[in-house]
Amino acid sequence: MRSALLKNPIIAFLISLKLTVVCLFLLAVLVLLGTIDQVEYGLYLAQQRYFNSWFVPGLYIVPGARLVIWVLFINLVSVLCLRFRYRWSNLGLILSHTGLIVLMLSAFMTLHFSEESFVQLKEAEQSNIASDYMLWELAVWKDGQQWIFKEKDLSIGNF
Numbered sequence: 001m002r003s004a005l006l007k008n009p010i011i012a013f014l015i016s017l018k019l020t021v022v023c024l025f026l027l028a029v030l031v032l033l034g035t036i037d038q039v040e041y042g043l044y045l046a047q048q049r050y051f052n053s054w055f056v057p058g059l060y061i062v063p064g065a066r067l068v069i070w071v072l073f074i075n076l077v078s079v080l081c082l083r084f085r086y087r088w089s090n091l092g093l094i095l096s097h098t099g100l101i102v103l104m105l106s107a108f109m110t111l112h113f114s115e116e117s118f119v120q121l122k123e124a125e126q127s128n129i130a131s132d133y134m135l136w137e138l139a140v141w142k143d144g145q146q147w148i149f150k151e152k153d154l155s156i157g158n159f
Contacts, residue, residue, distance in 0.1 A: 005082060014078040023072040030056075030065050044134070073104050 005011050013019060034050035041049070050056055053064035063071075080097050084090055117130040138149040 011078070011082065014075060015083050016075075019075050020072065020079075023068050023075065026063060026068045027065060027072075030068065034065075069104065073101070076101055076104070 006015075030050050033056075034046045037046040037049065049058075049064075051065040054067045056062040056064050076097055080094070080101065084094055084097070086094065115132075117132045119127055119130050121127055135150075140147045140149075
């Protein structure tokens with residue numbers, strides 16, 4: 001059964017070391033380009049362009065970090081399930097690859113299910129308001145009434 005699976009060209013491609021090396025090389029290039037691009041466009045825009053996109057906009061057909069990391073994740077899981085022989089002599093390889101998979105899964109969970117915010121306090125201050133780094137809103141209080149406008153609602157013509 002296992003040898004029949006390994007003869008499948010798609011499975012052979014998914015568990016190949018060449019795919020791993022290409023993914024790691026592409027990630028290194030994306031980190032370099034994203035770092036250089038931060039000078040001109042800033043941190044947030046460079047992150048969106050290179051690391052939070054499936055393809056890098058504006059360049060030729062260059063995969064974004066999201067696509068490359070998904071391919072690398074599929075490669076790691078495939079190698080762990082199909083290529084490795086589960087013996088005591090391979091325990092180090094199995095643990096290191098399992099650790100990388102757990103790291104990637106936890107990064108996925110953090111990216112999609114966490115909320116980042118901060119509370120700005122001076123010494124001896126208290127607050128029950130947290131601020132978000134990326135999401136902004138405009139709050140207006142007048143005569144005891146409160147109106148809150150989210151950032152997406154503040155474009156021209158939405159009032």
